[in-house]
Amino acid sequence: MRTYTIHERPDPAADRIDRAEALVFVKDGFSWTAALFAPIWLIVHRLWWPLLGYVLLSIALQLPQHLFDFDQRWLALAGLAVNLMVGFEADTLRRWGLERRGWHTVGTVSGKTAAECERRFFDAWLPSQPILATGARSQAPEVGSRWGIGSLLGARS
Numbered sequence: 001m002r003t004y005t006i007h008e009r010p011d012p013a014a015d016r017i018d019r020a021e022a023l024v025f026v027k028d029g030f031s032w033t034a035a036l037f038a039p040i041w042l043i044v045h046r047l048w049w050p051l052l053g054y055v056l057l058s059i060a061l062q063l064p065q066h067l068f069d070f071d072q073r074w075l076a077l078a079g080l081a082v083n084l085m086v087g088f089e090a091d092t093l094r095r096w097g098l099e100r101r102g103w104h105t106v107g108t109v110s111g112k113t114a115a116e117c118e119r120r121f122f123d124a125w126l127p128s129q130p131i132l133a134t135g136a137r138s139q140a141p142e143v144g145s146r147w148g149i150g151s152l153l154g155a156r157s
Contacts (some may be wrong), residue, residue, distance in 0.1 A: 001112065002029070002111060002112070002117055003029070003108065003109070003117075004026060004109055004110075004121075005095060006023050006024070006026075006105070006106045006108070006109065007026065007095070007105055007106065008023055008106045009022050010101070010102030014132050014133050015132060015133075016129040016130065016133070019129070019133070020122065020125075024098065025114070025117070025118065026091055026098070028091050031087050033090075034086050034087045035084055035087025035088075035090075036083070036087075038083050039054060039055070041086070042054060045094055045097060047094070047096075047097045050086075054082070054086065057082055058082065061075055061079060107124075107125065109121040
């Protein structure tokens with residue numbers, strides 16, 4: 001089962017189709033790309049503060065090698081642990097970066113495939129949106145409640 005959070009720009013377009021095309025789906029879960037290529041992944045997603053933290057932590061892990069002549073295998077294991085941490089927290093870092101740039105969360109959705117998640121989200125979101133928005137930012141429905149824990153417990157929407 002896949003879970004995504006959906007994020008919208010701080011200045012959404014007036015047309016709902018243009019707004020829908022600009023939405024960003026962030027997958028929840030481990031990211032192999034972020035774990036294997038952490039610095040490149042951080043640069044691609046414009047996560048400058050986490051990149052700075054990654055670089056400083058990498059430098060801090062190399063200092064004991066030069067100062068105390070640590071075994072290189074322990075330092076490699078520590079570097080692997082840092083990359084795994086980036087892989088596990090990639091979705092959180094990406095959401096944080098979007099939030100810092102002013103994006104807001106529109107909803108969450110779960111499904112078996114990415115296509116099913118998109119279909120479910122847009123089936124619930126598009127009918128509730130005006131064809132042309134009159135305000136700068138319209139309110140989004142609670143999309144996650146339709147497929148969330150509330151539906152399993154028998155809550156009515």
